[in-house]
Amino acid sequence: MRKEDNFSLFGLYLRRFFSYLVLIILTLLCLVPFYVLFVNSSRSHADIQKGFSLLPGKFLITNYKSLLLDKNLPVIRGIANSFIVAASSSLLSVYFSSLTAYAVHAYDFKLKKLLFSFILMVMMVPTQVTSLGFIKLVREVSFLKNTYWPLIIPSISAPIVVFFIKQYMETALPVEIVEAARIDGSHEFSTFNRIVLPIMKPAIAVQAIFSFTSSWNNYFIPALVLAEVDKNKKTLPILIAQLRSADFLKFDMGKLYMMIALSIFPIIIVYLILSKQIVSGVAMGSVKG
Amino acid sequence: MAKKKSSCVRYTKWGYIFLIPFFLVYILFSLIPLVSTIYNSFFENYRAAGGLLQVGPNFVGIDNYIKLFKEYDILMYTTNTIVIWLLGFIPQIIISITLAAWFTDLRLKLKAKSFFKTVIYMPGLIMASAFAMLFFSIFSDAGPINDILLSLNILDEPFRFLSSIAGTRGLIALMNFLMWFGNTTIILMAGIMSIDISLFEAAEVDGARSFQIFRKITIPQLRPILVYVLITSLIGGLQMFDVPQVLTNGKGLPNNSSMTLIMFLNKHLYSYNYGMGGALSVVLFVLTFGLSLLVYFAFVKKKD
Numbered sequence: 137m138r139k140e141d142n143f144s145l146f147g148l149y150l151r152r153f154f155s156y157l158v159l160i161i162l163t164l165l166c167l168v169p170f171y172v173l174f175v176n177s178s179r180s181h182a183d184i185q186k187g188f189s190l191l192p193g194k195f196l197i198t199n200y201k202s203l204l205l206d207k208n209l210p211v212i213r214g215i216a217n218s219f220i221v222a223a224s225s226s227l228l229s230v231y232f233s234s235l236t237a238y239a240v241h242a243y244d245f246k247l248k249k250l251l252f253s254f255i256l257m258v259m260m261v262p263t264q265v266t267s268l269g270f271i272k273l274v275r276e277v278s279f280l281k282n283t284y285w286p287l288i289i290p291s292i293s294a295p296i297v298v299f300f301i302k303q304y305m306e307t308a309l310p311v312e313i314v315e316a317a318r319i320d321g322s323h324e325f326s327t328f329n330r331i332v333l334p335i336m337k338p339a340i341a342v343q344a345i346f347s348f349t350s351s352w353n354n355y356f357i358p359a360l361v362l363a364e365v366d367k368n369k370k371t372l373p374i375l376i377a378q379l380r381s382a383d384f385l386k387f388d389m390g391k392l393y394m395m396i397a398l399s400i401f402p403i404i405i406v407y408l409i410l411s412k413q414i415v416s417g418v419a420m421g422s423v424k425g
Numbered sequence: 426m427a428k429k430k431s432s433c434v435r436y437t438k439w440g441y442i443f444l445i446p447f448f449l450v451y452i453l454f455s456l457i458p459l460v461s462t463i464y465n466s467f468f469e470n471y472r473a474a475g476g477l478l479q480v481g482p483n484f485v486g487i488d489n490y491i492k493l494f495k496e497y498d499i500l501m502y503t504t505n506t507i508v509i510w511l512l513g514f515i516p517q518i519i520i521s522i523t524l525a526a527w528f529t530d531l532r533l534k535l536k537a538k539s540f541f542k543t544v545i546y547m548p549g550l551i552m553a554s555a556f557a558m559l560f561f562s563i564f565s566d567a568g569p570i571n572d573i574l575l576s577l578n579i580l581d582e583p584f585r586f587l588s589s590i591a592g593t594r595g596l597i598a599l600m601n602f603l604m605w606f607g608n609t610t611i612i613l614m615a616g617i618m619s620i621d622i623s624l625f626e627a628a629e630v631d632g633a634r635s636f637q638i639f640r641k642i643t644i645p646q647l648r649p650i651l652v653y654v655l656i657t658s659l660i661g662g663l664q665m666f667d668v669p670q671v672l673t674n675g676k677g678l679p680n681n682s683s684m685t686l687i688m689f690l691n692k693h694l695y696s697y698n699y700g701m702g703g704a705l706s707v708v709l710f711v712l713t714f715g716l717s718l719l720v721y722f723a724f725v726k727k728k729d
Contacts, residue, residue, distance in 0.1 A: 148532060151635070155527045155535060162520070163544050166603060172569050173559055187576065188569035236447040243440030251444060258455070260656075262664050264687050265710040268465065268702045269458025271694055286454075293451035324439040353552040355667045356687070360694055373554040373667075380558055380674050392562060399555040407550050411543045418546070418608060419615035 173400065177393040184389040199394040209379075211395055214372040215402075218352055221284050221371060225291035226347035230340045233297035238332055240298075241305045242314050252302075259295040264356065271360050282365045287358055291351070297343050304339035342417030345410060349403065372399050459710075466490070466703030472696065481700065489704035497701075498681065499689070499708070505594075505677070506685040509669070510662030512598030517606045518654070522647075524606075525613035526639050531625065533635075545607035553604065553667035560596055561587070561672050590682040593673065597683060600668050605661075609654055616650035617643055660713055666691065 176184055179193035203211055240252045263270075274286045309332065317327040333340070355373040362370050376399055379392060407414065466489055470482035493499055524545070528538055535541075548556070563569045564586045571583040586592035620643070628638045644651075666687040669677065675691070677684025686709055693702035 152533055152535070155533060159524070159527075159535075159541050162524075162606075163541060166544050166548055166607075169556075169559055169563065169603075172563050176562075176569065185567070188572040232446050232450075235443050239440045239443035243436055243443075245437045245440040248440065251448070255447075258451070260660065260713075261455075261459075261710075262660055262713060263455075264664050264666070264690065265706055265713065266455050266458040266462055267690070268694060268699065268706045269461030270454060272461060272465070272699060273454075273458055290450060290454040293447045293455065298447070318436075324436070328443070349550050353550075353554075353667075355552075355554045355670075356691070360691075363695070373552055376552070376554045376558050377671050380561060380671050389562070396555050396559050396562070399552055400559070403550055403552070404547065407547060408543070411546070412539070414550075415539075415542050415546055415611060418611045 177397040181388045199390040203394045214375045218372040222348045222351040224288045225351040229291040229294045229347040230344045232292040236298045237302040255295045462706045465699045470700045471698040489700045493704045513601035521609035524610045529617045548603040549608045554671045557668045557671035593683045620646045
């Protein structure tokens, strides 16, 4: 009996050792590309050409400055443009998705089931499938052409966000609260703004982060919508992609790595601050999904 | 909209009003474009002579579809997309389900779980185009990876990743894997944790080993979530664009072996070829829809 216990204990240690080993390998796989990015963004072009080094160099500030001075790569403008687009889409997306989810959650009306099933159904339809009609529309309507509107306004209808917020409402928003507000004479619209939205804060925050990053990272549609605008009006992913089509061999590699670093590290920093909420948000949305 | 029950009328109205913004925007920016995409697929409508000459729109019936399959390598692009997706997805699902089982294992009791979760989820939030540019730089002929392999004497001369089919597809799959396995792990973990804990306890009392518990309880209980992961990943895989587009500069090199369906669509959108683009979009729509139905039914049937 005792022998068997020892044996299974040994097996457990072995399994634990193996698990940690795999986890450490995966951790390295996830982190090494970013470490290389950090190291190379702090080295000069000549140093990078000589070979790889494990330690960062002293050219971080130099590379940063030379990137800022490069008029062909308006990176700060790109960051600002991306921020404007991502922040407005994310705000619109969470506000109107909450409103939509609230309409389905708190009211009873004839077409409710039909309309909500429609939202669930179109959740699976990828935007790429309708992109041709979308781009054609944008190119033909002067109000939309060469502007950020086509990147911002469609966020009002985000079926996936509606779905997640609706899921959260079912556990967090009892209809009695809404009824109590009604008895107090609160207007339906202000009940939503003043009572429902604050209760939904945790879910809204998580979804806002996801909407923001997906808009911030989006390349396919913005590249088509902003194909003809001046480079000062392009968003960050488009500028990054343009680096690839530039003559790579003539490029200052330090500057190139710096540019990639500037588009990756801000998101990583924000993520590290909010990682707990984000990771639990992913789990929260999925359980019932 | 007026109804008889007086107390209901006031509130019912608001349900509809609150739905207006969503549906208005959805109709304008998704539904009308979808209809217009389908409509355009039946017309010849493109620019010739470097964009100077506008041809069409002329109604041509299903000619665009015939042309799509006869003149273009659409089957090859579909194969590329599926192969690259599978190369990333198979390790992704195996690793994710293993990690999820380890993280939730009652006997294993791993430490620093939240650290590992934070790290593995991180690549998923990175801008795909920047990530691809980063991989392009570090895997380039004179890049850090080749430097390291040369200095460790593993290679005698630089391996040209982007000139080899396996190298290019492998890199795209590796990036897709890194960007998604953390997300999948967390979803599967949440799924495992929502399984009734008494099932695991009963199995433990009966002396079941970890692997038996995993196979006989975790996997069957997890089936709906596995289906969900598979379908969403498949749909995401068919939309694969940013990474191969930036990595290969939109060319799908070498020899179109990494040209995905959406990269091909993107080409038509850039060149104002609405007819072919429309036909391709409709094919994609049918493909996405059909494949998800197929996967869904395959799993539901097995369950019965």
